[in-house]
Amino acid sequence: MSEDIIKKKITFLTFLISYRCTNECKHYALQASPKQDNISIELEDVKRYMKDITSNYDIGEVGFFGGEPFLYFDLLVSLVEEAKKYDIPKIGLPTNGFWGKNSSIAKDYALKLKEAGLNHIGFSIDAFHQEFISLDVVKRAIKATYDAGIEWIHLIAHTVGSKNEKNSFNEQTKKIIDVLSKEFESLETITTDLQVKGRAARELERNYTMTTKLFDRCLYFKTPMFMIDPYGWVFHQSCLGICIGNAKKKSLSEIIENFNYRKHPIIGKLVAKGGPQNLLEMAIEKGYKPQDGYADKCHLCFSALNYLRPYYPNIIEPSNLYF
Numbered sequence: 001m002s003e004d005i006i007k008k009k010i011t012f013l014t015f016l017i018s019y020r021c022t023n024e025c026k027h028y029a030l031q032a033s034p035k036q037d038n039i040s041i042e043l044e045d046v047k048r049y050m051k052d053i054t055s056n057y058d059i060g061e062v063g064f065f066g067g068e069p070f071l072y073f074d075l076l077v078s079l080v081e082e083a084k085k086y087d088i089p090k091i092g093l094p095t096n097g098f099w100g101k102n103s104s105i106a107k108d109y110a111l112k113l114k115e116a117g118l119n120h121i122g123f124s125i126d127a128f129h130q131e132f133i134s135l136d137v138v139k140r141a142i143k144a145t146y147d148a149g150i151e152w153i154h155l156i157a158h159t160v161g162s163k164n165e166k167n168s169f170n171e172q173t174k175k176i177i178d179v180l181s182k183e184f185e186s187l188e189t190i191t192t193d194l195q196v197k198g199r200a201a202r203e204l205e206r207n208y209t210m211t212t213k214l215f216d217r218c219l220y221f222k223t224p225m226f227m228i229d230p231y232g233w234v235f236h237q238s239c240l241g242i243c244i245g246n247a248k249k250k251s252l253s254e255i256i257e258n259f260n261y262r263k264h265p266i267i268g269k270l271v272a273k274g275g276p277q278n279l280l281e282m283a284i285e286k287g288y289k290p291q292d293g294y295a296d297k298c299h300l301c302f303s304a305l306n307y308l309r310p311y312y313p314n315i316i317e318p319s320n321l322y323f
């Protein structure tokens with residue numbers, strides 16, 4: 001009989017290095033900003049999380065997110081090295097490319113990360129990011145990653161509504177993608193319509209037509225993908241700000257093992273019949289005055305979560321993500 005243990009799979013495990021960023025993009029649900037707390041995830045914590053989780057689960061991909069991960073470059077290199085020790089097939093990160101201001105620094109950064117084990121990098125570019133960072137800076141960063149031989153390089157763009165919807169943001173984003181795709185021929189672009197939550201709910205709401213339609217259930221929670229932030233909060237990767245435990249207090253494997261999305265006090269409502277509408281009703285019961293309509297289901301959901309926050313300590317967290 002084989003003695004191999006078949007481990008359960010976690011498709012994607014990400015560490016949120018910090019909520020700080022060089023920019024304060026209008027569309028960003030996480031509200032990353034230069035004004036966010038200067039707190040970063042601790043290397044010792046990540047070492048503990050990795051040891052624990054890899055003993056119990058098979059991890060498909062590890063990501064290092066922010067804020068802007070390159071703001072903590074030395075830490076980032078150590079974190080990538082740590083993930084590499086466990087032979088994770090894909091180790092990646094998204095960046096806004098601000099570090100391409102100087103070609104030789106960009107080259108040095110890209111080489112160090114490649115040597116550490118990074119094999120996947122996404123450049124966040126669109127009308128929102130390019131309000132802060134010139135395309136020439138991003139181009140230098142992209143070139144440095146090509147020259148360093150990082151295997152998967154792609155662009156990540158967010159649109160207001162679907163990418164075919166005509167508005168000034170999407171038109172500008174399209175121009176940015178065209179310029180970069182011409183210069184770097186093999187670059188793929190992943191385009192997603194942004195969720196109207198976090199800062200987007202405040203800054204971009206007026207660009208949407210409000211609707212009163214009933215939204216579908218939110219079923220992303222079925223896929224095993226998780227994120228841990230600097231405070232130890234563990235979220236499902238597709239929706240941050242709804243915690244399933246705190247890995248500084250309890251083992252990460254145990255938190256994930258015990259996570260039953262149907263029984264979670266908030267996620268259970270999102271996956272049940274009625275979906276995010278259930279949260280809206282919970283908020284109304286507590287005194288929330290609903291809007292006449294919402295831009296999308298995340299807008300409705302986030303508005304309810306933001307109101308319900310004081311009633312769900314340790315679940316609707318951390319304050320960095322809410323108003």
Ligand code: SF4
Binds near residue numbers: 270301302
């Ligand atoms: S509807 Fe709610 S739970 Fe679903 S992705 Fe949007 S904000 Fe997250």
